[in-house]
Amino acid sequence: KQPRADGLKAYPIVGILPHFVRNQHRLLEWSAGVVARCPTHTMSFNFKGFGLIAGAITGNPANVEHIVKTNFQNYSKGEYVVSVMEDFLGHGIFNSDGDQWLWQRKAASYEFNKRSLRNFVVDTVRWRAKRLLDLEPERRMREALATIHGYADRIVRERRERGAAGLARKDDFLSRFAATGEHSDESLRDVVTNFVLAGRDTTSSALTWFFWLVSGQPDVEDRIAREIRAVRASSGSTDAAAFSFDELREMHYLHAAITEAMRLYPPVAMDSHCCQNDDVLPDGTFVGKGWQVTYSAYAMARLEELWGADCEEFRPERWLDEDGVFRPESPFKYPVFHGGPRMCLGKEMAYIQMKSIAACVFERFSFRFVGGEGRPGLVFSVTLRMEGGLPMRVKKRRDSVC
Numbered sequence: 001k002q003p004r005a006d007g008l009k010a011y012p013i014v015g016i017l018p019h020f021v022r023n024q025h026r027l028l029e030w031s032a033g034v035v036a037r038c039p040t041h042t043m044s045f046n047f048k049g050f051g052l053i054a055g056a057i058t059g060n061p062a063n064v065e066h067i068v069k070t071n072f073q074n075y076s077k078g079e080y081v082v083s084v085m086e087d088f089l090g091h092g093i094f095n096s097d098g099d100q101w102l103w104q105r106k107a108a109s110y111e112f113n114k115r116s117l118r119n120f121v122v123d124t125v126r127w128r129a130k131r132l133l134d135l136e137p138e139r140r141m142r143e144a145l146a147t148i149h150g151y152a153d154r155i156v157r158e159r160r161e162r163g164a165a166g167l168a169r170k171d172d173f174l175s176r177f178a179a180t181g182e183h184s185d186e187s188l189r190d191v192v193t194n195f196v197l198a199g200r201d202t203t204s205s206a207l208t209w210f211f212w213l214v215s216g217q218p219d220v221e222d223r224i225a226r227e228i229r230a231v232r233a234s235s236g237s238t239d240a241a242a243f244s245f246d247e248l249r250e251m252h253y254l255h256a257a258i259t260e261a262m263r264l265y266p267p268v269a270m271d272s273h274c275c276q277n278d279d280v281l282p283d284g285t286f287v288g289k290g291w292q293v294t295y296s297a298y299a300m301a302r303l304e305e306l307w308g309a310d311c312e313e314f315r316p317e318r319w320l321d322e323d324g325v326f327r328p329e330s331p332f333k334y335p336v337f338h339g340g341p342r343m344c345l346g347k348e349m350a351y352i353q354m355k356s357i358a359a360c361v362f363e364r365f366s367f368r369f370v371g372g373e374g375r376p377g378l379v380f381s382v383t384l385r386m387e388g389g390l391p392m393r394v395k396k397r398r399d400s401v402c
């Protein structure tokens with residue numbers, strides 16, 4: 001990075017390990033291995049003497065709770081992360097602290113609490129699912145993953161079509177942001193970019209790994225298909241292309257399978273915060289002022305102490321009680337949607353989208369991964385993607401009634 005005109009320091013993004021920049025997935029896997037071997041599941045490092053960074057990576061739930069909730073005020077995104085991500089995210093909700101974050105959080109929370117948003121998501125997904133099912137068979141799977149874009153896509157399209165002048169409409173999502181007074185073109189651009197990232201890259205990452213994991217376990221796929229049939233039968237619904245909000249809520253096994261896929265392959269695999277003042281984490285690890293403190297959801301999924309000896313297995317049943325009802329976990333043990341005051345605002349929306357698409361697709365089709373043996377490569381970026389896409393052989397289910 002070149003020195004910046006506004007006086008913020010320019011940081012060597014990855015001065016420490018250029019090798020890891022080219023092979024970021026190794027950093028993810030290496031840190032998961034180290035965290036698993038540390039007695040308290042926290043590794044701290046200090047390269048400050050070399051003009052680089054100091055920090056800690058943790059997989060300890062008590063530390064996660066401390067960082068994201070109990071001592072929230074002491075852990076901001078910080079100057080380092082903001083400066084690294086600024087070209088991409090500007091000062092949108094993901095890349096801001098203090099008042100700049102707070103006004104966006106308030107504006108967005110208001111929208112996310114509205115019933116109309118839930119209805120909108122259900123309708124949009126229904127419309128997209130209909131289109132998906134009308135396509136030629138060989139294009140269906142590709143389109144399935146592209147179908148998740150929903151809400152964020154609409155924001156971008158409407159902004160482009162109507163321009164800044166049209167944003168004053170009362171029912172418009174962006175107008176709420178504009179109404180707060182921070183409505184320069186730049187800040188609205190940042191709102192859009194951040195929500196596209198939030199809504200699209202996360203759910204598509206999650207579904208990609210989910211479809212891959214399920215394709216390796218036909219028994220899981222059959223159980224999902226059986227559940228979908230049972231829900232259809234009990235609701236008596238005739239809408240062949242979609243499921244209502246209530247029908248989706250009945251799909252506990254599918255909910256568990258998606259949750260389990262995200263446990264092993266969290267769309268946001270690691271999340272970093274900057275320590276404002278010297279602190280000691282609950283497990284006794286010292287973290288200094290200015291250190292980057294990171295929790296790794298990817299590492300946590302691989303800790304036997306948290307998930308048992310079968311922690312590396314894809315086992316949706318671990319999320320169900322004896323009656324087959326989904327049983328959530330603490331967000332600090334399963335920080336896939338973050339926790340505390342900055343917890344994900346779109347969690348419910350994400351589940352509606354992902355369950356709708358998965359249910360529509362598995363009601364009719366069965367999938368086999370044809371991308372070779374072993375696990376596909378990880379592309380570790382802001383979200384965790386799959387190297388080389390997801391080549392699948394699609395077969396119509398023999399028991400499909402559609």
Ligand code: HEM
Pocket residue numbers: 093094105108151152195198199200202203206262266267268271272335336337338341342343344345346347349350
């Ligand atoms: C599987 C899907 C998703 C996952 C795993 C996920 C995960 C996360 C995580 C880990 C964070 C914290 C990020 C950070 O602060 O560094 C976050 C924040 C956020 N998410 Fe999601 N998310 C998902 C889907 C969505 C969707 C669909 C939306 C809505 C468009 C959304 C909106 C947001 C927003 C607005 C924040 C910022 C909260 C704040 O900083 O106050 N997310 N999400």
